[in-house]
Amino acid sequence: MGHRVIRGATVATMAETDVAYGLIEQAAIAIEGENIVWVGPQNDLPDAYADLEQVSADGKLITPGFIDAHTHVVAGGNRAEEFEMRLNGASYEEVARAGGGIISTVRATRAATEEELVADALPRVDALIAEGVSALEIKSGYGLERETELRMLRAARQIEKMRPVRVSTTFLGAHAVPPEYAGRADDYITEVCIPTLHAAHAEGLVDAVDGFCEGIAFDPDQIARVFDEAKKLGLPVKLHAEQLSNLGGSKLAASYGAMSSDHIEYLDEEGVIAMAEAGTSAVILPGAFYTIRETQVPPIDLLRKHAVPIALATDCNPGSSPLTSLLLTMNMGCTLFRMTPEETLAGVTREAARALRLADTGTIEPGKRADLAIWNVKHPAELSYRIGFNPLHKRIFGGAS
Numbered sequence: 001m002g003h004r005v006i007r008g009a010t011v012a013t014m015a016e017t018d019v020a021y022g023l024i025e026q027a028a029i030a031i032e033g034e035n036i037v038w039v040g041p042q043n044d045l046p047d048a049y050a051d052l053e054q055v056s057a058d059g060k061l062i063t064p065g066f067i068d069a070h071t072h073v074v075a076g077g078n079r080a081e082e083f084e085m086r087l088n089g090a091s092y093e094e095v096a097r098a099g100g101g102i103i104s105t106v107r108a109t110r111a112a113t114e115e116e117l118v119a120d121a122l123p124r125v126d127a128l129i130a131e132g133v134s135a136l137e138i139k140s141g142y143g144l145e146r147e148t149e150l151r152m153l154r155a156a157r158q159i160e161k162m163r164p165v166r167v168s169t170t171f172l173g174a175h176a177v178p179p180e181y182a183g184r185a186d187d188y189i190t191e192v193c194i195p196t197l198h199a200a201h202a203e204g205l206v207d208a209v210d211g212f213c214e215g216i217a218f219d220p221d222q223i224a225r226v227f228d229e230a231k232k233l234g235l236p237v238k239l240h241a242e243q244l245s246n247l248g249g250s251k252l253a254a255s256y257g258a259m260s261s262d263h264i265e266y267l268d269e270e271g272v273i274a275m276a277e278a279g280t281s282a283v284i285l286p287g288a289f290y291t292i293r294e295t296q297v298p299p300i301d302l303l304r305k306h307a308v309p310i311a312l313a314t315d316c317n318p319g320s321s322p323l324t325s326l327l328l329t330m331n332m333g334c335t336l337f338r339m340t341p342e343e344t345l346a347g348v349t350r351e352a353a354r355a356l357r358l359a360d361t362g363t364i365e366p367g368k369r370a371d372l373a374i375w376n377v378k379h380p381a382e383l384s385y386r387i388g389f390n391p392l393h394k395r396i397f398g399g400a401s
């Protein structure tokens, strides 16, 4: 394990340089232990690395390991039945009466043990890994009561022990108002969400705190109460914002120095500027846009104009984005939102790392972890261009293959 030089590939370092993709042809990557120690044209490889084991990757493309910065892969059950009911003409009300919608996932998640949650999530995690993912974020938010929220986060931590992948956990207690608190969202925040956040943090289960700021979920004042609590605990925040309407969620998140504001189809320029000033990343989620057949496209041009960093993620969840492919997500980013192939590759590598505040991964540079994806393609644009095609040759995780 560890010490070796991978030679002959084209390497998309995704380092921030003037070269598109940070591309190096006929490259060499020297790895010692978990880390990259050198990358450059193989003819320039320093003698110091010449006696390490040399591995050929001729004709391959190497990118940083992919990172999925927004997922709900831990969740009970699925909503295929409701999907089918809708397509057979059932109304929203009929679906709700049949127990559909987010509450059906809450019910299934509450009924599941930690082991069942892990077992259900693993095939989804494996699908991501099979496309070169080396790190992912996992949210709670389908428990909406203390024990189930904690169980979801424990399941997320467990996944990191069972698979060669890094997991960042996010407490999403403010995801929806559970039926027992219908019409009493403020009481839910006071009596359940905030005490559960404290309990989860005390157990070391929380890397970040999230909320859903929307007419159908929580208003900015309610989100602010959760964020104030996160701040007291020294936890970073992020927000599902401007997905269906503009409530000023991104601006609120930016005022807390949020890591990211996610979805943002309905975001305006004022919100974009607030994000730019706060260093808050945009996390774009085309899978949800596609699934709910949204037509309002996120303001990609404004994000570019104000240099807001753009990450791209699956939003993998049983309702609005049953998607376990970052490659397809990249294609959707290009085709639905007119992002460039380079932006989408950055969105699942360097910018996803930035959005999760993972300083040691996301690019191929000396000092970073050797989290690499080796592909059977010639040019990085092939990754976002193809649809439903997985050219992964091999993954290297922390220097190990």
Ligand code: DI6
Binding pocket: 101, 102, 105, 175, 212, 240, 243, 288, 317, 318, 319, 320
């Ligand atoms: N935004 C969404 O689209 C989902 N959650 C969120 O915050 C919906 C989740 C679900 O329907 O299960």
Ligand code: FE
Binding pocket: 070, 072, 240, 315, 317
């Ligand atoms: Fe989400």
